Amino acid sequence: MDDIALLQHYWWFLVSLLGALLVFLMFVQGGQSLIWTLGKTEEHRRMLLLATGRKWELTFTTLVTFGGAFFASFPLFYSTSFGGAYWVWVLILLCFVLQAVSYEFQLKRKNLLGTTTYRVFLLLNGILGPLLIGTAVGTFFTGAEFVVNKAAIASPSMPVISSWANPLHGLEAAFVPANLLLGISVLLLTRVLACLYFAENIADEPLRAACRKRLVMESGFFLLFFLTWLVQWLCSAGFAVTEAGTVCLEPYKYLHNLQAMPAVTAVLLVGVLMVVGGMLKGALGWKYAFWLAGPGSVLVVLALLLCAGWNDTAYYPSVADLQSSLTIANSSSGLFTLKTMTYVSFIIPFVIAYIAWAWRALDSEPITVEETDEH
Amino acid sequence: MEAIDTSLVDWSRAQFALTAMYHWLFVPLTLGLGVVMAIMETLYVRTGREFWKQTAKFWMKLFGINFAMGVATGIILEFEFGTNWSNYSWFVGDIFGAPLAIEGILAFFMESTFIAVMYFGWNKVSKRAHLASTWLTIVGATISAWWILVANAWMQHPVGMEFNPDTVRNEMVDFVAVAFNGGAVVKFCHTVASSWVLGCVFVVGVSCWYLLRGRHKEFAHASIRVAAWFGLVAALLTAYTGHHSGRIIAEQQPMKLAAAEGLYEGGHGQGLVLAGVLRPGVDWAAPTQEDKMLLNIEMPYALSLLATHEAEGYVPGIRNILEGGYTLPDGSKALSAEEKMLRGRMAIEALAAYRDAEDEEDKAAALKALRENFDYFGYGYLKEPADLVPSVPLTFYSFRIMVMLGGYFIVLFAGLLVLRHRVEKWRLVQWGVVLTIPLAWLASQAGWVVAEVGRQPWAIQGLLPNVAAISRLETGSVQTTFFIFLVLFTLLLVAELGIMGKAIATGPETDKSAA
Numbered sequence: 001m002d003d004i005a006l007l008q009h010y011w012w013f014l015v016s017l018l019g020a021l022l023v024f025l026m027f028v029q030g031g032q033s034l035i036w037t038l039g040k041t042e043e044h045r046r047m048l049l050l051a052t053g054r055k056w057e058l059t060f061t062t063l064v065t066f067g068g069a070f071f072a073s074f075p076l077f078y079s080t081s082f083g084g085a086y087w088v089w090v091l092i093l094l095c096f097v098l099q100a101v102s103y104e105f106q107l108k109r110k111n112l113l114g115t116t117t118y119r120v121f122l123l124l125n126g127i128l129g130p131l132l133i134g135t136a137v138g139t140f141f142t143g144a145e146f147v148v149n150k151a152a153i154a155s156p157s158m159p160v161i162s163s164w165a166n167p168l169h170g171l172e173a174a175f176v177p178a179n180l181l182l183g184i185s186v187l188l189l190t191r192v193l194a195c196l197y198f199a200e201n202i203a204d205e206p207l208r209a210a211c212r213k214r215l216v217m218e219s220g221f222f223l224l225f226f227l228t229w230l231v232q233w234l235c236s237a238g239f240a241v242t243e244a245g246t247v248c249l250e251p252y253k254y255l256h257n258l259q260a261m262p263a264v265t266a267v268l269l270v271g272v273l274m275v276v277g278g279m280l281k282g283a284l285g286w287k288y289a290f291w292l293a294g295p296g297s298v299l300v301v302l303a304l305l306l307c308a309g310w311n312d313t314a315y316y317p318s319v320a321d322l323q324s325s326l327t328i329a330n331s332s333s334g335l336f337t338l339k340t341m342t343y344v345s346f347i348i349p350f351v352i353a354y355i356a357w358a359w360r361a362l363d364s365e366p367i368t369v370e371e372t373d374e375h
Numbered sequence: 376m377e378a379i380d381t382s383l384v385d386w387s388r389a390q391f392a393l394t395a396m397y398h399w400l401f402v403p404l405t406l407g408l409g410v411v412m413a414i415m416e417t418l419y420v421r422t423g424r425e426f427w428k429q430t431a432k433f434w435m436k437l438f439g440i441n442f443a444m445g446v447a448t449g450i451i452l453e454f455e456f457g458t459n460w461s462n463y464s465w466f467v468g469d470i471f472g473a474p475l476a477i478e479g480i481l482a483f484f485m486e487s488t489f490i491a492v493m494y495f496g497w498n499k500v501s502k503r504a505h506l507a508s509t510w511l512t513i514v515g516a517t518i519s520a521w522w523i524l525v526a527n528a529w530m531q532h533p534v535g536m537e538f539n540p541d542t543v544r545n546e547m548v549d550f551v552a553v554a555f556n557g558g559a560v561v562k563f564c565h566t567v568a569s570s571w572v573l574g575c576v577f578v579v580g581v582s583c584w585y586l587l588r589g590r591h592k593e594f595a596h597a598s599i600r601v602a603a604w605f606g607l608v609a610a611l612l613t614a615y616t617g618h619h620s621g622r623i624i625a626e627q628q629p630m631k632l633a634a635a636e637g638l639y640e641g642g643h644g645q646g647l648v649l650a651g652v653l654r655p656g657v658d659w660a661a662p663t664q665e666d667k668m669l670l671n672i673e674m675p676y677a678l679s680l681l682a683t684h685e686a687e688g689y690v691p692g693i694r695n696i697l698e699g700g701y702t703l704p705d706g707s708k709a710l711s712a713e714e715k716m717l718r719g720r721m722a723i724e725a726l727a728a729y730r731d732a733e734d735e736e737d738k739a740a741a742l743k744a745l746r747e748n749f750d751y752f753g754y755g756y757l758k759e760p761a762d763l764v765p766s767v768p769l770t771f772y773s774f775r776i777m778v779m780l781g782g783y784f785i786v787l788f789a790g791l792l793v794l795r796h797r798v799e800k801w802r803l804v805q806w807g808v809v810l811t812i813p814l815a816w817l818a819s820q821a822g823w824v825v826a827e828v829g830r831q832p833w834a835i836q837g838l839l840p841n842v843a844a845i846s847r848l849e850t851g852s853v854q855t856t857f858f859i860f861l862v863l864f865t866l867l868l869v870a871e872l873g874i875m876g877k878a879i880a881t882g883p884e885t886d887k888s889a890a
Contacts, residue, residue, distance in 0.1 A: 054495050057446070057487035064450055065479030071457070072476035075468025075544075082454060083461025083846030090458065090856055093451050094863070100447035101867050104439055110877035112870035150543040153466070153843075154727035156720065156756050157378040160462045160847040161543070169852065333469045334539070334546035344477050351484045358488045358508075361500050 007338035008328040009310060011073035014345060016305035018066040019137070020298040023186060025059040026133075027197050027294070028052045030190030032099070032126030035119055038198065038210050046107075046372040049122070051201050052194070053103045054362050058355065060096060072341055076148070076331035077316055080162040084146045085136070085170025092132045099125040127187065134186030136170075138179030140308040141233060141254070143319035145172065148326075165320035178236070181229040188222035189275075189297055196282045196290035203366035212283055219279040233304075234258075239317035239325055247314050247325040257307045264306050271299025379842055386853040387459045387845050392827070393857065394452050396820060397864045401445035403819050406520060406567060407574015407609075408438045409513035413506075414601055420506045426885050430594055431509075433883035434578070439494060440874050444867060451860065459853065463834050463844035470536050470547040471526055474554070478522035486515030520570075521563050528559035530835050531826070532627045538749055540729050540742060545838070558623050565616035568609045569819060572784050575606025576815035579791060581879055583808040586799055594885040599791055599798065607788035613781055618681065624829075625682030625690065626704070628836060630763060631829035633693045634659075634770040636678060639667050641692030641701075646673030647681060650775070653768050659693055660761035693767075697760050710751075712760035719755025722748035753833065756843040765831040773824035780818035787811060 001009070031052040039045030071078040082089050098121035105111045106118035145165040152161045166172045173179045195215040199208045238253020250256065258265040278293025309315035314325035332338065412434035419427035453475060457464050464471075492500060492508035500508070529535075535552030536545040547553060579602045582595035624632050633641065636648055639659065652670040657663055679688040683704075691709070695701050699711030710718070725744035732738040757763065787808065791798060798804055830836060834844035 054491050057491060058484075060446065060450070061479065061483040061487040064453060064483055065476070067453060067457075068472065068476035068479040071464065071468060072472030075465055075472050078457045078468060078472070079461040079464035082457025083459070083464070083848070086458055086846070086848055086852060086856075089454060090859075093454055094859070096450055097447040097863065097867075100450070101443045101870070104443035105870055105874060108440070108874040108877070110873035112866070112873050151727070151730050153462075153543045154723050154730065156723055156843075159756065159843045160379070160845065161465055162461055163847045167849075169848070333472065334542070336550075337469050337473055337547045340547070340550045341473055341476060344473075344480060347480060351480060355484065355488050358492050358496075361504075362491060362495050364499065 004332075004335045004338070005329065007335065007342060008073075008332045010342060011069075011332065011338055012309040012315070012328045013306065014348075015066070015069050015073060016302050016309070017298075018062060018069055019305050020301035022059065022062045022066050022133075023130075023189065023301045024193065024294050024298045025055070025062050026130050026186070026190040027193035027290075028056045028059045028190075029099075029126045029129045030187070030192070030194030031198065032122040033187070033191060034126070034194055034198075034214065035123055038195075038207065038214060040210075043369050043372070044204065044207050045119070047202050047204060047207065047367050047369065048198060049103070049106070049119075050367055050372050051198055056099060056103055060100065063096065069341075073333055073338065074326070074328065074331045075333060076162075077326055080146055080148060080326065080331075081144070081316065083162055084164035085139075085144060085173070086164075087168065088132060088136050088170035088173060092129065092136070095125045095129045095132065098122075099129070126190075130187040130190045131183045134183035135173055135179045137186075137305075138176065138182040139173050140305070140315055141182075141236070141238070142173075142176050142178050143239065143317035143325075144170075145320040146318050146324060147321045148318070148324040178229065178232055181225055181232070185222060185226040185229055188218055188225060191218045192222050192275075192279060193290065193294055193297065196278060196293055199282060199285075200287055200290050201363055201366050203368045212285060215279065216283050219283070222279075223276075239314035239322075241312040241314055241325075241327050241329075245327075245330065247317065247322050247327070249322075253313065254307050257311045257313060260311050261306070264303050264310070267299050267306075268303035271296045271301075271303060275300060379845065380850055381842070383848065383850045383853060384842050384845055386850055386857060387848075388841060390459060390853055390857045390860065391452075391455055393860060393864070394448060394455060395823070395827070397860075397868070398445065398448035398452050399820060399823055400816060400868070401441050401448065402520070403570035403573040403816075404441045404577060405438065405445050405516055406513070406570035407572065408434055408441070408577060409516055409574070410571060411574055411578050411598075411602055411605065412438055413509045413513050414605065415598075416506050416509050418601075420502050426593070426597075429883050429885040430597060433594070433885070434598075435493065435509075436878055437581075437875055439490075440871055440878065442490070444871050447867065448864065457846075459846050459848075460834065460844050461846035463839060465544055466839055466844070467533070467536075467545050467835060469544055470529065470533075470553060473547065473550070474522040474526040474529075478519050482515045482519035482522060484515075485511055486519060489515065517567060520567055524563045524566055525554050525559045527826075528556065528562045529553055530833075531562075531830055532556065532558045532623075533835050533838055538745075538752070540726055540745060543726070543730075558627065561616055561619045561623055565613060565620050566822075568612040568616060569781075569822060571609035572606055572613055572781075573815040573819050575602040575609060575788065576784060576811055578602035579606065579788075580809050580812035583798070583805040584879070585882065587802065587805045587809065591882050591885060592799070594883050596796060596799075600795075603788045603791040607785065607792060610781065610785045610788055614785065617778070617781065621681050622684075628830055629691050630693065630696050630765065631770065631825075632682065633691065633696060634765050634767045634829050635774040635825055637668055637671075637767060637771045638678070638690065638692040639694050641690050641695045643679065643689050644676050644687045645678040645682075645690040646675045647677035648672070648771075648775075649674050651771070653771060659767040660697065660764040662694065693764055697763065712754075712763055715751045715754040716757055716760070718748040718751040719753060719757070721755075722752040723755040750837070753835070753838045753840050753843070756840050757832065762832050762840070765829050770825055770829040773821040773828070777818050777821040777825060780814055780821075783811075784815070784818070 039048045102118040102121040106115050148162050150161050153159045195211045199211040234255045237249045237251045240250035240253050274296025275293050278289045282289030309328050314327045316326035318324040412431050415431035489508040489511040493512050534556050535549035537548050539546050579599050582598040585591045585595040650672045654667050654669050657667045676686040682690045697712045699709040701709050703709050725741045729741035832840045834841050
């Protein structure tokens with residue numbers, strides 16, 4: 001593997017890791033989607049929102065960094081997907097705009113729209129955020145309708161290189177069952193993780209009991225949807241890239257990827273076991289189950305995204321023009337930029353260290369009713 | 376032949392401008408107020424006085440309300456480079472994406488991690504750890520500004536890259552040139568210093584309101600003292616960096632300088648317009664019978680001095696830039712707009728020929744033609760020389776507003792420092808300071824109008840005009856999202872103002888701590 005290919009694989013790993021961390025941190029969204037389901041009293045709702053309110057910015061920042069890292073390392077994806085699947089991305093962004101203000105504004109006096117409205121915003125973000133992101137990620141495996149023609153830049157009257165071949169501009173992804181299955185799976189996973197997080201971090205026994213009860217139901221639905229998606233994913237044809245750079249459909253491509261990359265398969269299996277273990281332990285009342293299922297979900301998503309981009313696979317296939325499909329080779333930044341960004345990436349362990357310190361400092365004691373009065 | 380709908384370009388620009396202007400309502404207050412509250416908390420840790428803790432907490436409360444809106448509008452802005460300017464994202468994504476990614480890794484995580492400790496950690500971490508978290512929050516926000524302004528400065532003066540005809544994009548070859556070029560450094564210092572000014576105007580304004588109401592007097596005097604000193608230093612720094620910024624614009628974006636000065640016919644020994652009125656409805660791209668300015672009060676030679684550091688230095692006007700023929704600082708003759716557009720078209724044709732070439736000889740010939748004309752590549756997308764002239768009235772008046780208000784802020788802070796506690800007796804001054812609050816935002820927005828409107832029609836100066844940078848969308852889609860964002864941002868802004876107004880009306884808890 002030459003330098004550029006190595007760096008392309010490294011950056012696909014980092015982008016995948018950021019995507020995986022994003023899904024894990026979307027337990028915040030899962031928690032928001034459960035405000036009224038778990039919070040039967042105002043006190044409980046306040047405790048739930050305080051618990052996720054300390055973490056929402058981390059999720060938000062991970063999303064922004066995910067976008068920035070994708071832009072820097074694979075700019076053709078940024079250009080093609082964001083400019084083409086316009087409505088999906090705009091909807092996702094709107095969801096996150098609503099979230100950003102709602103935590104701060106919901107309990108403030110003279111907030112114009114009232115507490116309930118801001119909480120409805122949080123509920124919307126909690127449901128639509130994971131659902132839309134999951135559905136959008138689904139297109140990494142099922143494909144999207146776009147055409148890339150780099151020669152267009154030499155046409156002074158119409159120099160745009162990427163165009164979308166469906167007038168719905170991304171919304172059509174929601175009509176593909178596999179995408180929807182993944183979207184729902186992500187939503188359910190965030191709700192599972194939220195139940196586990198609340199059970200660990202809120203000092204209120206009735207609420208903890210409600211979380212454990214809810215966890216059982218959410219886990220059941222999650223396993224049903226996720227395993228259905230996983231089976232169809234393993235059986236589906238994928239988008240392979242030949243040595244000459246031609247993209248073609250290959251039956252059982254993702255199953256082949258797992259066979260070709262045993263380490264990734266191990267990561268996937270360990271991740272699935274940790275998620276399932278976390279669910280079971282959490283249902284039985286083990287306090288730290290969140291720290292089993294959470295990292296497990298990171299491993300699962302990481303393995304799936306690695307399967308999307310590694311092993312000569314087109315990570316963003318075009319069903320409108322197969323040869324327009326994006327691979328980590330044809331969509332990446334140049335060698336110099338990838339190298340420079342790689343040096344910057346060495347700072348990530350330091351970032352993780354201070355996040356861990358802050359997380360531990362804030363979560364050292366579970367949230368009490370009294371604490372909600374202070375904020 | 377298929378062609379880009381110009382209304383799509385206009386609506387895409389309008390949407391980006393709307394988002395950027397809303398974003399810039401909140402960011403400067405975050406940067407300015409952040410430093411003030413961190414100073415207050417430092418005083419608390421040093422003196423142990425509960426008064427300073429409550430003072431810091433009060434400004435933190437307002438900081439938090441404002442911060443949320445900055446975050447909300449910021450995420451839209453980042454992703455709009457992809458959603459609305461997709462061709463741009465490919466053409467320079469190799470360079471432009473890096474600052475955004477670094478911003479996320481270096482700055483955003485720092486900001487979002489430590490802001491949580493700042494708000495929720497008062498009783499969970501030590502005093503010093505809390506103080507460090509407060510400072511790291513604002514350091515993170517400032518580093519974030521650095522990388523965004525690096526990206527913006529690069530768009531105004533693209534350096535450190537080479538065009539790759541095989542990938543049809545520009546690729547970074549010198550990171551230091553991108554991240555630390557003179558334009559980026561000056562832009563960062565000027566923008567951040569002006570944000571500190573805005574934050575300080577806000578603090579002295581709110582404090583004077585308390586004095587007018589006869590409430591929280593100790594808090595108000597303490598806040599005025601800190602903010603006036605900090606504000607004066609920041610305002611002087613803003614003026615100093617503004618001067619350097621002017622010099623850089625003269626070198627790199629002469630059309631922007633000409634528009635900001637309303638200078639149609641340039642020459643040697645040019646004066647700086649102190650006050651002026653433009654003739655309404657005049658065509659700035661063509662000669663006219665009457666003078667293009669109705670009123671012009673100039674400071675003789677000042678513009679030449681600013682632009683060239685010589686009283687008799689040559690400053691080109693709009694006409695000179697369009698017609699070319701004058702001598703550039705490097706001794707060469709300036710090309711006319713027509714010549715640049717011709718060479719731009721030659722560059723674009725050479726790129727097409729390179730991609731179509733079947734043998735190495737044709738490829739080499741096309742590449743040679745491309746390299747010879749690449750400096751004018753972006754001009755090849757323009758239809759007529761008039762496209763190169765930005766909105767002169769908008770740039771001209773915005774520049775005057777920014778400079779005049781910048782001068783006023785220096786006088787304001789100096790005056791408050793001279794008056795000290797006597798300001799309590801001067802109700803007129805108190806009212807004046809309160810009414811200055813919106814002027815700080817006006818100056819800040821005007822500064823960005825000069826920077827962004829003045830560089831039109833370019834997305835990247837000389838390299839890629841807006842018309843070639845956009846996403847291929849239906850105009851109706853962009854119109855719809857424009858109005859969605861407009862309604863949403865306006866609604867949330869009104870909500871923020873209501874919350875902030877209520878928080879200010881409630882006031883700090885310093886009186887309780889004093890008791």
